[in-house]
Amino acid sequence: MKLSVSTLGLPGVGLDGAIEVATKHGCQGLELRLHPDTGVHVGLSADERAEVRRKVEAANLEISALAGYVRVCEPGDDAEKIEALTQELRLAGDLGAPGVRVFPRGDDPAVGARRLKAVAGTARELGVRVLVETHDLMATGQAVAGLLEAAGEPDTTGALWDLLHPWRHDESPARTLEALAPYLAYVQVKDAVSAHDTTPVPMGSGSVPLDECGELLRAAGYDGWVSLEWERTWYPHVAPVDEILPGAAAWVSRYAPKETA
Template structure:
C-alpha cells in the first residue's frame, strides 16, 4: 500500500491557502495540514481573511483535489490548564472541511505522574464536549516536548489509552538515537498522524537537510508502514517558519520525490 503523503504549511508559511493548494497539486500531493498561512500561525484568522466563513471555505475546497486533513493549534496538554478555547476556535473550520484532527502540543519537559493524570482528565473533558456538540474532528497530541523521547512516549501510550498521537518520528530518533522501528512497535496503536523530515550531523548537533540527503532511516520506516498498511497521513514537516535559511518547501518536496525518500 502506498503511503498517504501530506505536508505541513510550516514549510510555506507565507502562502495563502489557495497558493498552498496550487503547490500541493503541482507535486501530486493530495493532503495538507495547516499550521501557518499568509505569514501567521493564527490559521482561523487567516482563513477568515481569505474566505470569510467556514461554509465559503468548504464550498471552494469541494472543487479542489486536495484535502485538509489536520490543523495545528498552539494549545498544550500538560502544565498550564488545557486551553479548550484555543482548540474551539479551529473547530468550525475543521468541521466544514472534514479535517480529521486538531493538533495540540504535549508541553512540559519531563513526563510526570501529574502530567498523565492531567492528560486523562483533559482528554475526557474534550471527549465529553465533542460528543455533546456532535463534532467529528478530534484532537491529537504531538510528540514535541515531554513526549519527544522514546521511553516517556511509550509510557504515555500505555497509560493514557484514549490518547491519539501525532508522532514526530525524526525528533524521537534524533533526541535518543532510538531506532524508529522500535518506537513504532510500542506506539503504533495510538498513532493517527506522522511527521517526517531529514537531517545530518553538524557541529551544533544536527542540521536539517533536503529529504534523502541526511541519515534519518526513512527507507526502513517507510517499508514497515507500507507493510502494515497504515491509513494515516505521513507528513513532511519542513520547518521553514522556524528555520528560514532552509530551501523552499517546493525544493524539499521535489527532493523527496526525486530520491524516492518517502
C-alpha cells in the same frame, strides 16, 4: 499512504499559494498550520471557514490535519487549555479536518489525560481526533503512548509520529512504532543534518533513518497520512518546499503498503 504538505513550509504564501503547490506536486492533502500568518485560525468567521473549505475541496484536496499549538500537558489552568483545544476542534469540524495536532509541553501524563478526557465528548460529536505529537517533553513514542493510554479515549485521540524527534532522543524507530502502534494516526516526515543539528535538508540527504522508518511503516500496513513538515518558517534560509516535495512524494510511493490481489 496519502501525501500531505504542511503550510509551515510555506511562510507568507497564503492558502491559494499552498493549494497551488500541493496540487502541482500530486499531494492529496494540506496540513494547515493554525496561525494568523497563514490565514487559518480560530478567529475566522463562519463565512471565512466555509470559504477555506470550499477552496480546498475545489482543488480536489483534503485537509489532512490542523497543526495547532495547544500545550496539552503544560502545567497550569485546565480550563484555559480545554477551551483553546475545544475552539480548535470546532474549527476542524467546520473545515472538515479529521484531526488537530497538539504538543505535550509537559511530562505528566495525568495532566494531559485529564484534558483529553474533557474534550472527548466534543471531539466525538464533531468526528475529530486530537493528535498528540512526539515532541518536546514527550518526544518518544513510549511517552506519547503512556499519555494516550492514561487518557483512555481511543476514538477521539491518536498519536502523531514526527520521525525526527524520537530518533534524536535515542529511541529507535522500531521501538517507537512498537509503542505507538495501537494509537498511530498520522506521520510527519522530514530529514535533518543530525540529531543535534535539526536544520532541514532534502529527503535522504540527512541523518534521519527515513528508510528504516519507511520499511517499518510498510511492514505494519500503515496507509494513513504522511505530511512533509518542511520547517521553512523557522529556517528561512533553506530551499523552498517546491524543491523538497518530490523527494517526499517518492518516499511515500516507495513505502506505501503493497496492494494484495
